[in-house]
Amino acid sequence: xxxxxxxxxxxxxxxxxxxxxxxxxxxxxxxxxxxxxxxxxxxxxxxxxxxxxxxxxxxxxxxxxxxxxxxxxxxxxxxxxxxxxxxxxxxxxxxxxxxxxxxxxxxxxxxxxxxxxxxxxxxxxxxxxxxxxxxxxxxxxxxxxxxxxxxxxxxxxxxxxxxxxxxxxxxxxxxxxxxxxxxxxxxxxxxxxxxxxxxxxxxxxxxxxxxxxxxxxxxxxxxxxxxxxxxxxxxxxxxxxxxxxxxxxxxxxxxxxxxxxxxxxxxxxxxxxxxxxxxxxxxxxxxxxxxxxxxxxxxxxxxxxxxxxxxxxxxxxxxxxxxxxxxxxxxxxxxxxxxxxxxxxxxxxxxxxxxxxxxxxxxxxxxxxxxxxxxxxxxxxxxxxxxxxxxxxxxxxxxxxxxxxxxxxxxxxxxxxxxxxxxxxxxxxxxxxxxxxxxxxxxxxxxxxxxxxxxxxxxxxxxxxxxxxxxxxxxxxxxxxxxxxxxxxxxxxxxxxxxxxxxxxxxxxxxxxxxxxxxxxxxxxxxxxxxxxxxxxxxxxxxxxxxxxxxxxxxxxxxxxxxxxxxxxxxxxxxxxxxxxxxxxxxxxxxxxxxxxxxxxxxxxxxxxxxxxxxxxxxxxxxxxxxxxxxxxxxxxxxxxxxxxxxxxxxxxxxxxxxxxxxxxxxxxxxxxxxxxxxxxxxxxxxxxxxxxxxxxxxxxxxxxxxxxxxxxxxxxxxxxxxxxxxxxxxxxxxxxxxxxxxxxxxxxxxxxxxxxxxxxxxxxxxxxxxxxxxxxxxxxxxxxxxxxxxxxxxxxxxxxxxxxxxxxx
Amino acid sequence: xxxxxxxxxxxxxxxxxxxxxxxxxxxxxxxxxxxxxxxxxxxxxxxxxxxxxxxxxxxxxxxxxxxxxxxxxxxx
Numbered sequence: 001x002x003x004x005x006x007x008x009x010x011x012x013x014x015x016x017x018x019x020x021x022x023x024x025x026x027x028x029x030x031x032x033x034x035x036x037x038x039x040x041x042x043x044x045x046x047x048x049x050x051x052x053x054x055x056x057x058x059x060x061x062x063x064x065x066x067x068x069x070x071x072x073x074x075x076x077x078x079x080x081x082x083x084x085x086x087x088x089x090x091x092x093x094x095x096x097x098x099x100x101x102x103x104x105x106x107x108x109x110x111x112x113x114x115x116x117x118x119x120x121x122x123x124x125x126x127x128x129x130x131x132x133x134x135x136x137x138x139x140x141x142x143x144x145x146x147x148x149x150x151x152x153x154x155x156x157x158x159x160x161x162x163x164x165x166x167x168x169x170x171x172x173x174x175x176x177x178x179x180x181x182x183x184x185x186x187x188x189x190x191x192x193x194x195x196x197x198x199x200x201x202x203x204x205x206x207x208x209x210x211x212x213x214x215x216x217x218x219x220x221x222x223x224x225x226x227x228x229x230x231x232x233x234x235x236x237x238x239x240x241x242x243x244x245x246x247x248x249x250x251x252x253x254x255x256x257x258x259x260x261x262x263x264x265x266x267x268x269x270x271x272x273x274x275x276x277x278x279x280x281x282x283x284x285x286x287x288x289x290x291x292x293x294x295x296x297x298x299x300x301x302x303x304x305x306x307x308x309x310x311x312x313x314x315x316x317x318x319x320x321x322x323x324x325x326x327x328x329x330x331x332x333x334x335x336x337x338x339x340x341x342x343x344x345x346x347x348x349x350x351x352x353x354x355x356x357x358x359x360x361x362x363x364x365x366x367x368x369x370x371x372x373x374x375x376x377x378x379x380x381x382x383x384x385x386x387x388x389x390x391x392x393x394x395x396x397x398x399x400x401x402x403x404x405x406x407x408x409x410x411x412x413x414x415x416x417x418x419x420x421x422x423x424x425x426x427x428x429x430x431x432x433x434x435x436x437x438x439x440x441x442x443x444x445x446x447x448x449x450x451x452x453x454x455x456x457x458x459x460x461x462x463x464x465x466x467x468x469x470x471x472x473x474x475x476x477x478x479x480x481x482x483x484x485x486x487x488x489x490x491x492x493x494x495x496x497x498x499x500x501x502x503x504x505x506x507x508x509x510x511x512x513x514x515x516x517x518x519x520x521x522x523x524x525x526x527x528x529x530x531x532x533x534x535x536x537x538x539x540x541x542x543x544x545x546x547x548x549x550x551x552x553x554x555x556x557x558x559x560x561x562x563x564x565x566x567x568x569x570x571x572x573x574x575x576x577x578x579x580x581x582x583x584x585x586x587x588x589x590x591x592x593x594x595x596x597x598x599x600x601x602x603x604x605x606x607x608x609x610x611x612x613x614x615x616x617x618x619x620x621x622x623x624x625x626x627x628x629x630x631x632x633x634x635x636x637x638x639x640x641x642x643x644x645x646x647x648x649x650x651x652x653x654x655x656x657x658x659x660x661x662x663x664x665x666x667x668x669x670x671x672x673x674x675x676x677x678x679x680x681x682x683x684x685x686x687x688x689x690x691x692x693x694x695x696x697x698x699x700x701x702x703x704x705x706x707x708x709x710x711x712x713x714x715x716x717x718x719x720x721x722x723x724x725x726x727x728x729x730x731x732x733x734x735x736x737x738x739x740x741x742x743x744x745x746x747x748x749x750x751x752x753x754x755x756x757x758x759x760x761x762x763x764x765x766x767x768x769x770x771x772x773x774x775x776x777x778x779x780x781x782x783x784x785x786x787x788x789x790x791x792x793x794x795x796x797x798x799x800x801x802x803x804x805x806x807x808x809x810x
Numbered sequence: 811x812x813x814x815x816x817x818x819x820x821x822x823x824x825x826x827x828x829x830x831x832x833x834x835x836x837x838x839x840x841x842x843x844x845x846x847x848x849x850x851x852x853x854x855x856x857x858x859x860x861x862x863x864x865x866x867x868x869x870x871x872x873x874x875x876x877x878x879x880x881x882x883x884x885x886x
Contacts, residue, residue: 060841095841095867242828242839246839249842279853279855281854282856284855477855477856479873480855480859583871583872583873584837584870584871585870586841587869587870587871
């Protein structure tokens with residue numbers, strides 16, 4: 001038997017994905033349709049390994065407009081699968097069968113699968129499958145993909161339809177349309193095989209040039225078809241396309257009369273009742289806020305943060321206590337030990353200052369009465385949090401406190417870098433090789449895997465929200481706000497998650513179907529300050545502005561403002577032009593989501609992150625490891641000590657670009673090196689400053705260097721530096737995610753380039769105007785900044801250029 | 811003539827004609843809003859736009875701006 005291909009077609013929300021998973025099991029291949037970012041899935045039928053099943057995108061029609069529709073019909077017309085399985089939602093037959101009437105016109109064998117028959121039975125409606133099959137003149141199977149019933153019969157119907165290869169019988173569209181179709185077939189299309197004529201006749205009437213351009217009609221044929229269409233339209237006083245669409249729906253209504261009984265058309269279903277509350281005029285926004293807080297709290301703040309911390313600090317850090325046993329006791333001892341350290345250091349320093357000998361012989365009177373002030377530093381201020389007086393007795397007591405050993409408190413599992421590092425050391429591997437493996441590769445893999453748990457938690461939520469029907473309501477509730485900025489209501493979730501970390505935020509944009517809205521969301525999500533930018537914000541705010549309470553919130557406003565400005569600005573550019581996608585959207589019935597499909601969707605998205613974004617992140621981690629650890633020192637390229645960072649290749653690159661930042665107020669090499677290091681991870685900006693200003697390792701917010709920063713920068717130049725770092729290209733991990741979601745190198749380059757150019761413009765305008773307003777002289781750069789501002793203003797306020805027709809931009 | 815935009819919440823109307831052309835009109839028709847179709851206006855989104863209607867047994871949302879393209883007369 002020759003290998004067969006069967007296509008699976010149907011409306012969105014008809015249960016197509018569930019059926020596809022049922023039919024193919026784990027035997028799937030996921031890719032992309034050529035030229036578009038629409039996902040393509042193929043698999044082999046479970047019990048017929050020689051049959052390939054191609055999952056077409058979920059569509060309502062075979063129109064030539066959305067990328068999904070174009071992909072589906074191009075595939076059906078050009079690849080000609082041996083049969084089509086058309087899945088229809090039994091609870092929504094009228095609209096679902098509209099697509100069926102189009103599929104039956106293609107001249108291919110069709111099997112209709114009426115899904116959700118369990119829900120139909122429950123609601124008290126009746127569908128007479130036998131009658132429907134007779135009227136459609138094609139095999140109809142009654143199934144429930146969720147409950148896994150009727151599937152075997154569907155498969156055998158589909159396989160035998162494919163083997164018999166009998167073209168489906170089209171549904172008649174009424175006397176007038178039928179006669180004009182016959183006319184077109186006879187006069188323009190006699191050269192085509194019989195079963196293909198009807199489809200092309202329809203397309204000629206509908207003036208669907210995309211479908212008919214390959215026909216190569218003679219001039220006479222084309223003119224005949226055009227004349228018939230013109231006569232028909234004049235007679236009907238409407239476009240042929242509209243007449244045909246209306247005729248299709250009328251045919252469907254006639255089909256259903258007698259084969260489908262709705263129990264009570266006006267009774268409220270459970271879904272209607274839920275919707276009454278969930279999208280209620282007053283309750284909708286509060287309910288939305290609660291759902292979002294829950295999603296954020298669980299996937300970012302609690303569960304997400306726990307697993308991420310465990311992966312970063314435990315598995316890929318020093319190590320962890322098995323099951324957490326002994327951790328509390330260990331941490332208590334550790335605290336005690338660090339207090340003792342501060343006591344001894346302070347006392348010894350005081351003794352040294354006073355010239356008192358603490359080491360040899362009996363202690364002098366002076367030593368006995370000596371007290372020292374031990375300072376405990378806080379996180380948020382360069383001033384000590386508290387000061388304690390240390391006496392000799394306290395000092396001697398402190399000397400007896402030993403550093404706690406992890407092994408004494410429970411089962412300590414060392415982290416991967418510790419184990420591998422120790423192993424490499426025992427093999428006496430060259431230091432640079434050890435560093436490559438531990439700081440380059442393992443840290444790189446760790447950086448990827450660190451995101452994974454959080455990503456899975458988030459994807460689980462997204463899958464739940466989508467499967468239960470709430471995601472469509474989010475778009476419904478927020479459309480009014482977001483469409484002004486060229487975004488979709490569904491852009492809210494990526495932005496919200498992006499305030500934790502841009503990587504899952506960008507990945508969350510997957511739920512936006514429209515290409516334009518999705519790309520816009522991907523490009524702007526990283527403007528929202530992520531968790532890793534907070535230390536940088538705290539450092540600048542603390543060092544130069546005295547750490548006021550409004551400083552961090554202000555940066556969020558800047559982020560939101562950057563999103564809005566970019567949305568307005570970009571939607572007028574040729575890349576994003578075109579009328580906003582028509583917001584004619586189905587609000588699917590609320591459903592209890594099936595566990596299988598939710599988990600599968602979570603897994604597929606998570607796995608695609610590991611595969612696609614992961615490889616980019618891993619490679620760039622190794623690259624960054626190399627340029628930041630190696631440099632030309634003492635006349636040769638070699639690995640550097642931590643303190644020699646200013647000689648690294650990264651520092652040299654930073655120094656090379658430093659002049660670029662002169663008009664922004666931070667043209668010193670330290671700033672540009674810190675900015676470049678920020679590409680690895682934004683919090684690195686703080687630690688890089690620590691090293692570059694000679695303070696070695698600093699705490700998270702770098703309080704140790706605040707004084708140095710305050711001397712190095714003015715308030716204006718520091719703010720400019722912060723603005724640039726907030727808005728410019730995100731870290732490599734986020735760029736990897738952008739690459740994955742854009743699925744296109746040029747679009748990735750555009751997004752990163754736009755972000756950086758936008759950041760540069762904002763910093764330039766801010767710095768130069770702030771200088772001018774604080775009494776600086778008017779320089780050439782002030783003029784450039786004013787011109788840049790005028791340019792911004794023009795791009796923002798110019799009238800929207802006339803758009804190309806919806807969808808054709810894709 | 812009245813358009814779908816003018817219809818009150820809770821009203822059931824019949825589509826008389828669709829104005830406009832191109833992709834948007836096609837999309838609206840593909841979703842089942844064709845001449846003679848019965849449309850029930852269910853609600854308006856909390857922020858005043860878009861609207862939610864019931865047509866051909868399912869729920870559809872569309873913007874008021876687009877609803878203006880749909881001419882209606884009272885059901886029946």
